[in-house]
């Protein structure tokens with residue numbers, strides 16, 4: 350009997366495995382494919398909600414707590430398994446394209462400062478000086494200098510390797526087929542590699558989580574795939590200095606090696622990871638509009654990933670039934686929220702939870 354079985358080897362499952370193994374628990378993680386090859390690989394790695402002002406306070410508290418945990422997590426992965434997650438505060442600029450956006454930017458500066466974060470309004474000349482790739486006719490820009498990013502595709506493999514060093518069993522190519530029950534509790538799962546019995550089972554299977562909850566799953570915990578398409582551009586290092594976010598939610602994220610990720614669509618097309626002409630054209634048009642010089646960059650790759658969305662757009666974290674804890678439904682914020690999710694699950698497993706998890710309760714009412 351293991352202490353914990355984690356289902357799913359994305360960033361959420363591997364962060365949980367690492368956290369619990371660090372506490373000395375015996376952990377098995379079952380991943381049906383390779384570690385971290387789904388949404389956690391496909392993401393852009395922004396460590397901020399795209400539009401924080403649209404989020405409820407309960408989410409903003411989680412964000413703040415998770416951001417504070419990220420530097421230590423990145424440092425651990427680097428020191429323990431030699432993988433650099435490239436956590437960098439490149440800052441983010443939002444070009445102001447219309448008078449309405451200028452008024453909105455003023456409100457966002459006030460919002461950021463009320464939340465104790467730095468924010469500056471730049472006039473047109475200062476915006477171009479800060480970010481020369483911005484379009485010439487931008488009226489100005491909102492600069493959020495502290496915002497950070499990570500090289501997300503390295504995170505789940507790094508966390509899995511760190512967990513393995515601490516004694517966790519990481520089982521790739523091992524699909525969970527169904528949950529096992531005994532005495533009114535979930536006591537593990539049947540996998541393609543055999544039964545794994547555990548005192549606590551953690552459901553962290555991303556967009557596929559809902560399917561493992563049986564025929565009558567709690568409504569809030571039913572995850573839906575939300576496809577996002579990304580373009581990877583090859584430019585020279587420094588061609589883009591900051592992350593850039595457009596008013597329509599399109600964004601660019603510069604990596605240290607000169608690559609730039611541009612994203613992303615949000616499409617409800619089932620479990621279909623196809624890259625489409627329509628999806629990529631929309632992102633390409635946003636690149637050309639926001640940062641015209643980057644339209645000349647080489648298009649190195651395109652891909653799509655499936656975000657785990659929920660009926661109310663909030664994550665699902667808490668006990669579903671005795672022995673089963675859900676840690677899923679992180680939609681557009683799973684990279685950012687992985688560290689705090691691991692802490693929440695650890696506290697639930699140890700029976701030490703003091704946070705108000707009602708907004709994320711798998712059994713909450715959703716309309």
Ligand SMILES: Cc1cc2nc3c(=O)[nH]c(=O)nc-3n(C[C@H](O)[C@H](O)[C@H](O)COP(=O)(O)OP(=O)(O)OC[C@H]3O[C@@H](n4cnc5c(N)ncnc54)[C@H](O)[C@@H]3O)c2cc1C
Nearest residue numbers: 357359361381389393394395525555577654682683684685
């Ligand atoms: C284009 C795009 C951009 C994004 N950008 C950002 C961003 O900038 N910042 C941010 O914070 N978030 C971002 N996200 C969201 C983020 O990627 C997700 O919220 C996060 O990766 C979810 O992590 P996860 O571990 O829950 O899911 P996944 O990474 O999808 O992992 C779930 C794992 O479970 C496995 N699994 C499924 N079923 C089974 C089974 N039956 N048995 C065993 N294993 C199973 C899967 O194979 C998979 O590896 C983005 C997502 C996309 C698609």
